Amino acid sequence: MAQSPPPSAACKVRRRLLAALPAFGLLTLQGCTPPAPLVIAAHTWPGYEFMFLARDLGWLGTSGVSLTRTSSATESIRELEQGRVDGAALTLDEVLRVRASGTALTIVLVFDISAGADVVLARGNIEALPALRGRRIGVESGTVGALMLRKLMVAAELQDADIIAEALPADEHLGAWQAGRLDAIVTYEPTATLIEQTGARRIFDSRMFPPLVIDVLAVRREILHARRDDLRALARAHFRALRHFTRHRLDAAHRLAARMKLSPEGVLDTYRGLELPDVAQNRDLLGGTAPRLAPTLAEVSRLMLELGSLPHADKLAGIVSDVALPQGNFQ
Amino acid sequence: MMALSALWLLPGTHPAAAASGDTDLTIGVVKNHSPDVTLRQMQTLADYLSAGLGDTRVSLRVMDLDEIDAASARHQLDFLLTSPSQYVQLKRRNGLSGALATLVAGEGGKPLSAIGGAIVVRADRNDIRTLADLATRRIAAAAPQSLGGYQAQLWALHDAGLPLPNAGQIEFAGLPQDRVVDLVLRGKADAGFVLGGIVEEMVRNGRLEPDALKFINAQALPDYPYTVSTYLYPQAPFVVLPHVSESLSRRVAALLLSMPAQPDGSGNHYAFTIPADYAGVEEIMRELRLPPFDTLPRFGLHDVWHQYQWEMLAASSAAFVIATLVLMLLLRNREIRYMAQHDALTGLANRALFTDLVASTIAAARRDHGVLALLLIDLDHFKSVNDTLGHAAGDVVLAQFASRLRSAIRESDTAARIGGDEFMVLLRNVHDAADALRVAEKIRAVSKQPVVTERQTVTLSVSIGVALYPEHGSGLEDLSRRADEAMYQMKTAGRDAVALYRPAPPQPPADAASAA
Structure with missing residues (x-):
């Protein structure tokens, strides 16, 4: 469904004038459709x-x-x-x-x-990161999961091949954990708190590497x-x-x-x-x-x-802008 | 260091609190509920603290907010458990330190760390359904320093962009908060601002029918056990007053924070937790200009400037520009009008202006039966002056003559340049021909003074014809014709003279006219 074009600046000005001074009633709003x-x-x-x-x-x-x-x-x-x-x-x-x-x-x-909102939780019998060797770790497919897993491996001094990664969409995390087949899981809030409440321990989180x-x-x-x-x-x-x-x-x-x-x-x-x-x-x-x-x-x-999630590096042209931020002292 | 301070906290190993003179401590507790209920609820706190402090007896006094205010000032209280708003007020005034702890009340087994305000009306009031319907109604509130029983509700109105009730609409029922509900039930007030939970408590105690009241602007907060009409705010702070020693304050704080949940006598428990953040409460008190923030001007000039500086600058520049343009326009108009009515060279009135003036003066004279004189002045031989010396010199002569003419006539008279070298004067305030002729003679005399031009000095002379109103005519036309006739006769007779019009006698002419 195509969207109607945004109103022109002139149209906006006319609209405001009309609102402020009905005396400008001579101005018509012809051509000014209500903006989507x-x-x-x-x-x-x-x-x-x-x-x-x-x-x-x-x-x-x-x-x-x-x-x-x-x-x-x-x-x-x-x-x-x-x-x-x-x-x-x-x-x-x-x-x-x-x-x-x-x-x-x-x-x-x-x-x-x-x-800290992105965490790795583990069963009580896993005391330290290296103990993850050979274990089954649930993780959402996607870059954040991959990123967390990558950082976890680096911190645990393990290779990708040293663990078994199981792809799990976020809404299945709690269920899979309760089913008992995972030793650790890479997850985030609010599911993380719910899993923690079942006794899982937080062994790694996003505070451990720069934002x-x-x-x-x-x-x-x-x-x-x-x-x-x-x-x-x-x-x-x-x-x-x-x-x-x-x-x-x-x-x-x-x-x-x-x-x-x-x-x-x-x-x-x-x-x-x-x-x-x-x-x-x-x-x-x-x-x-x-x-x-x-x-x-x-x-x-x-x-x-x-x-391999990006075909080529992004040149980052025009990727950020502060145009929407409030001016001056926004208290 | 840690071990030492732990020792410090154990009762019996510290220097007697009597050293600072406070073996008996009093906690002032706000009586939101009826005094004996509050006392029963909080007595366990007093007992616990007494036991923890050792040789210090802790007692409670249940008071309303004004009493707490007065007693704090007189150091009759050492600690307070009161409304967050009163805490903010006292903090500002007395320089209290932060709260030691914040209350956690219990409700149905769940800890409650927030309070809110409720707005209630009688269930049969179909005319009050929303916040907006509260305008102009009589409102019962608990007390001015009550957060849940007044200030929270004010903020809800303010936030909704609605006007706040004026002083005449509000009746403060005083504490305990049940009084607010009573006023509403008895019809003494249309609506009540009461702490959230009071209504539910009254229903539980059988003091209120469950469906007697309804809530206005109820908030959708499924996790909060009471119905409230406002934001939620932190619970009551436990405050230490400045005169209490620091070591004692520390011991009390430690005891409070490690206190196991105490029964409150009605099946619930209460405890204390680390102090909450009351900045939000302070902020709404500031915005609403409630004491102690009421001494600041409501919205002084400074605030106006600060808030609207760009608008004000734009407006004043625009106003300035407009004012300048209007001024220029007015001045230009004046200029144009002046130029339309006056002769550019001499500054005298021109024919158009003179005609109008004469007409209006005659109209006035007709009413008052006054006498006017019209003088018609002709410069003798001016044409030859112009031809000989040139137009520039001629202009100088004319201008000079005009100024002399002005000097010779009175304030009430008007001189005008009618044509090239033709002038007229209207004399008001003359009684008879003699007056008029006197003025005319004066003009003739001053005209004879030499005029200095570039080339040479010129001596002028004038011929003046005089006609009187109403004697010789009733309008400018008649009068000017008569004056002209008089002047013409005199010109032929020799010029440089003043002549009064005399109607030609029906008989053959007698003597030539002569100056009187």
Whole structure:
């Protein structure tokens, strides 16, 4: 389904004038069709929830932004590539993969940086990392899983051939663990807490290597400037909800609990493993002449090339932009 | 070091607390519930602390918020367990340190670390359904410093963009919070702002019918056991007042945090955990300008500037530009009008202006039966001056003459340049011909003063014809014709003279007209 073209700048100006001064009624809005909303796809992941919290609390308001919930990153990517949505919440490696397949994307917001939210859990009889030799490890197929596994192998001083990796989609992790056939599992929140509650021990997590697992909002490059106002409204709403989480933690935890199907304590536990960059940190990551996200993107691209998940290295042209970030002192 | 401090905490091995004069400690507890209920609930805390501290007796006083305020100031209390809002207020005023711990209450076996505010109305009130319906209603609230029984609800209204109730609408029922519910039930108030959980507790105790009240703006919080209408906020803080010694505070804090869950007498348990973050509470108090943040101006000029600086700059530049343009326009208009009504060379009124002036002056004179005089002035031989000396010199002569003319007439008179070398003067405030002729003579005299031009000095003379209103005519046309006739006669007679019009007698002419 094709989307109607975004309104021209002149159309927007006319619309605003008309709203502000009915005396300008002589101006006609002929040719100004009501703009289609900016559509963003996101599956369930703690870092993406603030947009939805903002929507629940009425902070997206009458802005032209619409959020749509998908069941997985794969679905979000499909919507994006087929032009049904304007942007999606994805991890860095997913962004690079979509760009490699021909859709030009730009990262406009960093939702979270995994600082412990991605974990390797093991049965009680595995005391140290080298004890993983010969064991069966469940892992989601995809770059994050592969990345975690790669880092785990390096830390355990093992080769890929020294372990048995079993590919498991995220929604099967808990079931497979309870079935008993896995010795260890590479997983993430909120499943990680649930598995931990059955007695599994955390033997490795994303704090043990520099930040690589990062979740961002990526939009199609062509709408970057045309829908800048809507992107700014969305970013503002996200930061407002993030601030609510900081200032009114209990209230936010209760509201997120219903959505994430956890208890409020579980919600707070989940976020313990995530670094949530504020506006200033986002500016640092995405803006200026040397955005801090660039070297991270380069390393992820290199890793993916080695793993064979990227056909060629991404030149990273136009991959980040700070155009959606609030100006000045956003408190 | 660690071992030493552990020793320190054991009762009996520390220097007597009497050294700092506080063997008896009092905890002020806010009476959200009825005093004996609170006392029963919290007595276990006092006993536990007494036992833990050894030779110190800890007692409780259950008070309302004003009493806590006063007693704290007079050092009659050493610790408080009170509303987070009162904590923020006292912290600001008295410079309290942070809270030592935060309460964790129990409800149905689950620990409750948050409180919220509820807004209730009688179930039969179909006219109040949403927050917006609360405008202009009578509202009962617990107390001004109560978070769950007032401030949380204010914030919910503020957040929804609704106006806050004014002082006249609110009645503070005082603590315990049941009083708020009573006022609503009895119809003394349309709505009640009450701590979340009080209604449920009253129903449980049989003091309230389950369906007597309904909640406004109920929040969807499935994990929270009570119905609330506001955000959730941290539980009550356990606060130490500044006059208590540090060593004693430390011991109390350690005891609280390691206290096993105590029964509260109604089947639930309570305990303490590390202090919560009350910054959110402080923030809403600031935004709502509640004490102690009410001394700041509501929205002073400074705030206006800060918030709207770009708009203000743009507006004032725009205003400045517009003002300048308007001013220029007005000045230009004035200029144009002036030029349309005056002779450019001499600055005297032109024919158009003069005609209007005469008409309006005659109209006034008709009403008042006044007398006016019209003088018609002709410069003798001006044409030859122009031809001989040139137009530039001629202009100088005319301009000079005009200024002399102005000097010779009075404020109330008007001079005008009608044609090339023809001038007219309207004299107001004359009584008779004699007055008019006197002025005319004066003009004739000043005209004779030499005019210096580039080439040479010129001496002028003028011929002046005088006509009177209403005697010689009723309008400018008549008067100017008569004056002209008088002047013409005189010109033929020799010029440089003043002549008053005399109607030609029906008989053959007698003497030639002469100046009076």
